[in-house]
Amino acid sequence: MRFLALASAAALGLLTMSSGSFGQKPDDQINPVSITFQKQGEAALAAGNLVAANDALETALVADPKNRAAYVTLGKVAQAQQLPGKAIRYYKDALLLEPNDVAALSGEGGALVQRGAVDRAKDNLARVQKICGNATCPAATTLAAAIAKGPPAPVQTAQASDKVPPKGQEQSAVPEKN
Template identity: 30%
Template sequence: MIETPRRASLAAAAVAALMFSCLPALSAGSGGSDSATNTSRPNYAEAQAAVDSGSYVQALRILAGVVKAEPRNADAWNLMGYASRKMNRLDEADRYYATALRIDPRHMGALEYQGELFLERGDVDRARQNLSMLRGLCRTCDEYKDLIAAFDAAGQS
């Protein structure tokens, strides 16, 4: 069959229509959720902004909603660990990092932050295990470099 410009345009339009009809309808402010009932649920970006401003209690409140809606969100569990650690809630932080790493054993942020937690607790051997895992994943990434810096700061070079 010979392809004409009109036939090609119609085919492209049909493909585009099919693709867009398969996308979920997103409500404004839903954070990418396909549920219109989630429009008021704070999202991960808001939690990250709260952490960045040092509002850890607020971040944890927001993240609780995120992980309730998305229990397999390793980024959210990791950020909960970070916020908890910054508030000196080390046992909570440990649980949150462990959850993030159960979901994604190669989560570089959780490996870095958990390693920093281990250093804070004086568990240098476990921190070195995290550093070794990061080295295997990425020798040039920020997480690896940051954990090395944490070792240096702790006098554990």
């Protein structure tokens, strides 16, 4: 009689733990709705519509946050918008899901070059080349070309009226009367 309560408690616990895994999907399956929005985002990016691409890809991630390809494509969108810091964040999110994702490593390296961190981009290139092995790898070739090109030149935004005159030639705020 004493063992009946213990046995029923153990059976109930085992039943509860095993039934929780029936409805779960494996980690490698992405929600089809997420994939649909990802494809829409990729098409919008290819068409040059960065706002629509960003919206579709963010929707894809809401549908399934494990969609690595959506993170990588969002990184490409951010780079096209000249936002390398945001791109790096998206590539890092993809790399958290799969540390050896060659597309994410290469994209992150390109964003690092865009931001001026060429040495860190070279580290990414070494990782990509190690993952690819002896095979020719388009991601490694693209990243090597971006590193060779170097970071973009800084944009000059000062106007001629913003220049400071040399010492002794300051302009007065009050016009002189003749």
